[in-house]
Amino acid sequence: MTDCLLRIEELSVAFHTPEGTARAVDRVSFSLNRGETLGVVGESGCGKSVTSLSILGLIPSPPGTIESGCIRFEDRNLLELDPEALRRMRGRDISMIFQEPMTSLNPVIAVGRQVAEPLMVHQGLSRSAALTQAGEWLDRVKIPAARRRLEDYPHQLSGGMRQRVMIAMAMVCRPKLLIADEPTTALDVSIQAQILSLMMDLKNEMGMSLLLITHNLGVVAQTASRVVVMYAGQVVEEASAPDLFDRPFHPYTQGLLRSMPRLGARRSGGVARLKEIPGIVPAITETIAGCRFAPRCPHAFEHCRAQAPDLFSVSDGQRARCWLRHFPERRRTDA
Numbered sequence: 001m002t003d004c005l006l007r008i009e010e011l012s013v014a015f016h017t018p019e020g021t022a023r024a025v026d027r028v029s030f031s032l033n034r035g036e037t038l039g040v041v042g043e044s045g046c047g048k049s050v051t052s053l054s055i056l057g058l059i060p061s062p063p064g065t066i067e068s069g070c071i072r073f074e075d076r077n078l079l080e081l082d083p084e085a086l087r088r089m090r091g092r093d094i095s096m097i098f099q100e101p102m103t104s105l106n107p108v109i110a111v112g113r114q115v116a117e118p119l120m121v122h123q124g125l126s127r128s129a130a131l132t133q134a135g136e137w138l139d140r141v142k143i144p145a146a147r148r149r150l151e152d153y154p155h156q157l158s159g160g161m162r163q164r165v166m167i168a169m170a171m172v173c174r175p176k177l178l179i180a181d182e183p184t185t186a187l188d189v190s191i192q193a194q195i196l197s198l199m200m201d202l203k204n205e206m207g208m209s210l211l212l213i214t215h216n217l218g219v220v221a222q223t224a225s226r227v228v229v230m231y232a233g234q235v236v237e238e239a240s241a242p243d244l245f246d247r248p249f250h251p252y253t254q255g256l257l258r259s260m261p262r263l264g265a266r267r268s269g270g271v272a273r274l275k276e277i278p279g280i281v282p283a284i285t286e287t288i289a290g291c292r293f294a295p296r297c298p299h300a301f302e303h304c305r306a307q308a309p310d311l312f313s314v315s316d317g318q319r320a321r322c323w324l325r326h327f328p329e330r331r332r333t334d335a
């Protein structure tokens with residue numbers, strides 16, 4: 001049995017809108033080993049959520065289409081499964097936690113029943129057996145007086161408590177893979193670290209793999225063993241977490257690190273922006289000839305604007321999509 005649980009190969013996703021075609025994800029590849037935590041980072045709009053939604057067949061279509069690629073989970077290509085087979089995997093083999101718990105929680109169903117539901121659907125438990133386990137899970141995710149809260153509705157809980165319910169719902173069937181998309185972004189600073197450490201404790205206890213998507217490198221520093229950096233729909237750097245923090249290669253990664261908010265710092269205005277890298281992520285409807293980061297890159301030279309770089313190997317286990325790999329003398333020391 002291979003160590004690899006999930007392998008995304010050359011995934012491309014486009015959205016066809018009246019304004020044009022947005023190539024939201026462009027030939028993205030990465031893999032995740034069993035038990036591993038992989039962080040996917042990048043500013044808002046870089047294609048992180050679209051990548052993760054593709055795994056479970058959750059891209060809204062129209063306007064979205066998966067144009068090409070392969071998403072191998074164990075021995076199956078998820079892109080070839082029919083919707084029913086994917087639905088059976090959701091919550092059982094692969095679970096997702098989103099930024100906003102209210103998008104996943106049903107406002108008119110008591111939280112106990114919502115946590116119990118996957119057990120009834122996937123494991124055929126009776127309602128009372130499932131509710132008993134749901135109570136245990138609410139306790140496990142440290143909801144005070146858990147069993148008394150089974151009858152509560154989501155609006156009766158705080159944001160942090162709702163996120164704990166989501167974690168319980170996601171983990172109750174012990175999936176092999178948990179995908180957490182900005183799991184702490186909507187929470188108060190004081191709660192973020194608690195939720196993150198709860199998630200990591202449960203993940204380690206159950207030996208599951210975690211794909212952690214965030215714009216916040218502080219969150220990645222606390223959790224991930226490997227990191228994929230995305231920019232404008234592409235992977236621009238991939239490295240072990242220690243390498244990424246010690247010797248980031250790509251100018252975008254370097255900018256992200258310089259602007260790294262302390263863990264828990266809230267985004268201003270709801271948009272993750274880099275003060276240290278002027279400019280914004282280009283609209284992916286634009287056709288860009290060379291490197292997509294060139295308009296914002298302090299090291300850009302003529303070759304960068306003419307030809308798009310590949311993801312080059314820069315050291316053992318580290319790759320970067322940057323011409324500086326082959327033109328190191330072009331790296332400016334004053335930037």
Ligand SMILES: Nc1ncnc2c1ncn2[C@@H]1O[C@H](COP(=O)(O)OP(=O)(O)O)[C@@H](O)[C@H]1O
Pocket residue numbers: 015017022024042043044045046047048049050051060063284
């Ligand atoms: N429902 C949609 N309709 C049209 N375009 C979309 C839709 N969802 C995402 N996109 C496009 O995909 C890009 C990447 O989005 P997303 O993956 O959500 O970014 P991230 O999660 O990194 O913030 C967006 O900038 C947008 O162009």
Ligand code: SF4
Pocket residue numbers: 250251252291292293294295297298299300301304309321322323324
């Ligand atoms: S390829 Fe050129 S423009 Fe792109 S990140 Fe590297 S140095 Fe900057």
Ligand SMILES: [Mg+2]
Pocket residue numbers: 048049050181182
């Ligand atoms: Mg997102």
